[in-house]
Amino acid sequence: MENKHSLPTALHHDERRSLPNTARNRKRYDDHLLGKPAANETRYFTSISALLFRSAVQRQSPSNPRQRCFDRRILIASDPLFRSTDDCTSPWIAQRQYNAFPRGKPLAFAAPARLLSPPTPSHRNRMRSCLILLVLLSIQGLTAADEVQRPNVLFIAIDDLNDYISPLDNHPGIQTPNFDRLAERSVNFTNAHCAAPACHPSRVSVMTGVHPATSGIYRNLFGAHGPRWRHESPVLLNAIVLSQHFRNHGYRAVGGGKIFHTLQWTAGDSQNDPHAWDDYRGDPLNPIAPDWPRAKRIPDAKTGLTKGRPLNAQLFGTAVIDAPEDSYGDHLVADWAIEQLQAEHTQPLFLAVGLFRPHIPWEVSQRWFDLYADADVQLPPHQTNDLDDAHDHGRTHWHQWVIENKQWPNFMRGYLASISYVDHQLGRILNALDESPMKDNTIVVLWSDHGFHIGEKENWEKFALWDQTTHVPLFIHAPGVSQDGQSSQQAVTLTDVYPTLCDLAQIPIPDQCDGTTLVPQLRDVSAKREQLSLTSFQFTNEPIASHAVSDTRYRYIRYGNSFEELYDLDSDPNEFNNLAGTAGHVQIQARLAAHIPTSAAPDRTVPKDSSYNRKKNQ
Template sequence: MRFLHLLLPLLIASALHAAGPNVLFIMTDDYRPELASYGSPAITPNMDRLARRSVQFDRAYCQQAVCNPSRSSMLTGLRPDTLGLWNNGTHFRELKPGVMTLPLWFKQQGYTTRCVGKIFHNWHTAEKGDRRSWSADEFLHYANHGNDTPQIAGELPPNEITAPSLRNYGEVPLCECRDVPDEAYFDGRVAAEAVKVLAEVKDGPFFLAVGFWKPHAPFNAPKKYWDLYDRDKLPPLNPARPEGAPELAFHASTEVLGPVGEQVPPTPEQVAEMRHGYFANISYLDAQLGKVLDALEKSGVAENTVITFVGDHGYHLGEHSLWGKTSTFDYDARVPFMIARADGKNGGAKTDSLAELVDLFPTLVEMCGLPIPEGLEGDSLAAVVADPAVSVKPAAFTQHPRPAYFDREPEKRPKAMGYSVRTGGVRYTEWRDWLTGEVVAKELYDHRTDSAELKNRTGAPELAKEEAVAAKLLLAQFPIVKR
C-alpha cells in the first residue's frame, strides 16, 4: 500500500503531462527556403496550405550546415560545440551517451513517439539510429541518398534527362527523370507509412516525426514533378564569389561535383538540369507532405495537434560558385521554419523574429504544456507563435569547420572554425585557427542592401557600429578557445 501511495502522484503527473496537444514534427533535408510562401517560384501548394495554418519564421537558421551536426543539435537542444560534434561520421551518443533528445523527452512525459523517415542522421545501418527515443522501431530512417533507386514492378521507364548527367550519385545518376509513381522513391514510401502510423497513434497523445529525404540530391523526382517547371523561367544563376571574401569561406563542392581530382566543370546545360531537378524534388516533397496533411485532417485530431515544419539546413545551387552545403553563407544557414498552433491562431502570419533550430526543443515542450528540461541552449519561441510581432533573441548563430569534412583528413581535426552571427541587419563571421583561437579572417554582409552576400564589408566605417555589436554577440556565444 505504501508503494502505491508513493506511485500514485507520479502516475497522475504523467497523465497530466500527456494531456497536452499532439505533435506532428516534419523535417526536410538540404532545403533552403524555396517555397511559394517565402516568395520562391517553387510550386508548393501543400506547404502553402501549411503556411496558412502556421506562423512562418522568415529569418530562421541552422547551427551547422551539414546533416548530422544540425540534426543532433536540433534534437538535443545543444549547440555543436557543446556536443563536440561537427561532422557526419560521429554519433552524438558516442560523445554524450545519456543526453536527452526531443522525442525521448516527450516519450518520458507519456507520449507515444514514432519516427518515419530520416530524423536523426541516416547512419546507413539500423544499429545507429536512436531507438531509445521512440516507442516503436523507426521506419526508413537509415540508408544512403545514393541508394534511392526507383523501385517498381515491371519494366523501368527510360531516364528522360536531356543532358548527360554530370556524375553518378551513388547508385543513380545525379539527375534522373523517370515516369514512375511516387512510391518508387524513398519519400513516397515515407508518406505512405506516415499515413499508416498516424492512424495507429491518433488516439494520442503522440509525437510523430516524419523525415523526408528530399530535396537532397540525387535530383530524381518522378517525371510529373519535372514537368511542372519551365527551366528557362527559374531564377537566373549568379555564380559570382563575394567580393573580398576570404578563401576559408568556400569549399570544393565535392558532394555535388565529385572528388576534387575528378571534377569537371558542369556545362551550362548540366547546371540548368541540376537546378531544375532541385525544384522538381521540392514539388515531389510537397506532394508527399500533402498526403500526410490530408491524413491528419481526416483523423479528427488536427485541432489538437501542433505542427512544425523545418529544413535541417540550406543549400547552394551554384551561387557563390558553390554546390551543396557546408558554408556559413545565408544560402546554407537559412532554413524554412513554420510552427502551427493546435488552435490555428495566427495562421498565415509571418515573423521577422530571429530563430534557430536549437530553439525547437524548448518551444515544442512549452507549447505542449510540459516541463522544460534543464540545460537546453535554445530559447522558446512560444511567445512569438502567440504574437508574431514579438522577438525573443537578438541574434542567430551558425558555424562550420574547415576543411568542411575534416574527419576525412589525416589529422582528423579542423584547421579552422568559422563562427557566424546573423543580427537583424548583418551577417558577421570570424574564421578562427582551431588550435590557437586566433581570428585569421572576417566577413561582414549588409543584408539591407546585399541579401545575396556579394560584398564583404568588414572594416567599412559606415558599418563599424553594427560590426562591433555583432562581434560582441559572437564573442559572448563563442569565447576564444586555445586547444
C-alpha cells in the same frame, strides 16, 4: 446527454425491480418514500469525482448484506451532507440523482430531504479510508485526463530544403501549394537558421537541443552504426533526445524516415538512437527505403557525363524515374505517417516524419519535371568574381564542372522538381491530419536541416556559412497559441525547437538545451528576441570552428583563420558585398562579433582515419 429517468444502480436488485421507470412515477415514488424534497439546493462535484461516483455505483452488489452496505458508503464518503446508517436499505440512495455530462462539466445532485443518523466509530474509520482512496483515485484520474488533453506533436523534417519555397524567397516559378497552406495555418519564422550547415550536426543539435559549439559535433560523422555522437562528445553522452523526453512524460514517440543523419544506402551509416522511440518505421538504423537513390537510372554514365563529376554518378545528378510513385521512399514514409494519424492512440502522440527529398540526387517522376519547362527555369542571382572578397569554401571545382558541362539549368530544374514532389508528400500528410480526430489538438512543426546552394557564390550543396546555406524553413502551428498565417522576422536557431515544444506541451525544459522557447513569438509575432542566430562549422581538420551570427538585418561571419565577412541583407540579400572593416560598419560588426563563442568545443567529428580528406566535405 442528461439522464433524469435512471437511478443509481447500487440499489439492491429487488429494489430496482420494483422501481417505476417514468419521470412521473419517479416523482410519486420520491414523494411517497421520502417526503417532498427540500429546496432545490444543488451540490457540485468535479468531473473526475462524478466519473468515480458513476463507476462505484455501477458495480455489481456483493451477496453479503453488510459488505453491500459498506460499498454504498463509499459513494457518500466525499459528501458531508450525507451520513451513514446501519440500515442498508435506507432510501436516501434512491433519491440521489446524477446526470451524465460532458467531460469537464459540473455534476448536480439533489439535496437530501433530511440528515441521517451520525456514523458509528467503526463506520467513521471505514469512511475515512474510503475518502483517502477516493482522493488518490481522483489524483490518478486527473493525471489521466491531463495526458489525454496534452497536445500531440507532428514533427516534420525535410532534407536539404532551402528558402526557394513560396512562403520564403519564392524562387521565380516555384510551385509549392502545400507549403503555402502550412504557412497559412502556422507562424512562419522567416529568419530561422540551422545550427550547423551539414546533415549530421544539424540534426543532432535539433534532437538534443545542444549547439555544436557546446557539443563539438560540427560535421558529418561517418563509419558509425548507431548514435556514435554520444560517445564522441562528453556533453552528449547522457543527453536526452527530444522524442525520449516526450516519452518520459507520457507520450508515445514514433518515427519514420530520416530524422537523424543516415547514409546506410551508401556508407552503411546511421546515427539514429533506437532507444529514443517506442516504435520506428522499419529499422531505425535503416529508415530510408533501399531503392534510394536509383543510380542505375541515371543516364549520364552512358553519355560520359560522369567523367570528373564531383562525388559520383550515384549522387550528384538528376533524372526522371519511371517507377510508380507509390514505390518511392518518401511516399512510403508518408503512407506510414498517414496510418499513424488515422490510428487510435491511448497516449498523446509524438510523430516524427523525415522526408528525404530534395536531397541529391534529384530523381522524381516526369510530372514534377513538367512543372518547370527548360525555357522557364531561372538561375539564381550571381556575379563574376563573387569570391574575391569572401572565404574560399574549397568547392569551386564543383561549380566549374557544372558550368563546363552546361548542367546548371538542368540541375536547377531537378532541384525545383524535387521540392514540388516533397511538397506533394507534405500535402498528403496535412490531409490526413485534417481528417484525423487529432486535428484540433496537434502541434505541427516543420523544419529543414540546412539550406542549399544551386550555384550561389559558386557553391553547390551546403557546407558553408552564407545565408543560402544556413537559412531554413521553420513553421510552427500551436492550437490556441500561435498567430497562424503571420510571420516573425526575429532571428532563430533550430536549437530553439526543442525548448519550444517542451513549453507548448507543458513539460520541463532540460538543462542541456542551449536554445530558448519561441512561444512569445508564437503568441505575438512582433515580440522581440534578445537572442541572435548562431551557426557553426569546421572547414578543415584543424580544431578551430567558424561561426556566423545573424540578427534581423546583418550577418557576420568569422572563420577559423580570423577572416571576417559582414553583409547587410536588407540591401544585399545575395551577399555580394563584404562590409567587414568598412567605414560606418565598425560598431555593427563589433556588436555581432560579441556573440561569437569565445570557447567553442573542439571538433569531435575528425575522422580517426587521417587519409580521409575532410576538407572537401564529400
